[in-house]
Amino acid sequence: MSGRILEVKNLVKSFGGIEVLKGVSFSVDKGDVICVIGASGSGKSTLLRCINILEEPTSGEVIFHGMSTLSPKLSVPEYRAKVGMVFQNFNLFYNMTAVKNCMAGTRRVLRKSKEESLEIALNYLEKVGMSPYINARPRQLSGGQQQRVAIARALAMEPEILLFDEPTSALDPQMVGEVLAVMRRLAKEGLTMIIFTHEMAFARDVSNYCIYMQDGVIREEGPPAPIFQNPVRQETRDFLARFING
DSSP: OTTEEEEEEEEEEEETTEEEEEEEEEEEETTOEEEEEOOTTSSHHHHHHHHTTSSOOSEEEEEETTEETTOTTOOHHHHHHHEEEEOTTOOOOTTSOHHHHHHHHHHHTSOOOHHHHHHHHHHHHHHTTOGGGTTOOGGGSOHHHHHHHHHHHHHHTOOSEEEEESTTTTSOHHHHHHHHHHHHHHHHTTOEEEEEOSOHHHHHHHOSEEEEEETTEEEEEEOHHHHHHSOSSHHHHHHHHHHHHO
């Protein structure tokens, strides 16, 4: 399929003889907003780390535009520029201002000029509503503001896919909405995203495909409406009931 960007094929990952991922497969097409849900310990974080080449799978592979991430021909920095990442704990450079955080990757990885990097950084900081804070350092910003800078920094690399690792889990409740609002806008604009999240309403309303993981296996997947309204499996019903009732 011409719109296919990434494939996860029968991914298995073991630590010390314990299988954490047990044959996970799915694909990502241009414009997809895929939400991966599941309880802590379900294998979501390990899956994310394999996609971002922070872990090497025990077997199976991740394929990006037809090339395995295990291939020696793959440039990891270039891959990570195209498959961007927003971490749950922001991972900003605390000695840099917001604008310099957003310039760092385009300067060092994409080798853009200082002037072009500045223009790109300012554009994406404006996009996430952080223009008034371009010269602020992370310690001067709220958690929600730091996460919006982190999103702008990832967008500055102009990725084909953006990965989100529980992007609201480190935020106070009042700050969650401002980050989710930015993500909703990005989804409407057609950005391809894989979002690992506990935000069930967001997953239900924004994704076009939802994956429920348990014990290292995809238990249920498909469009969000049937999964949230009438899940097939009892495990999915039990998981969603905890969030809805909790």
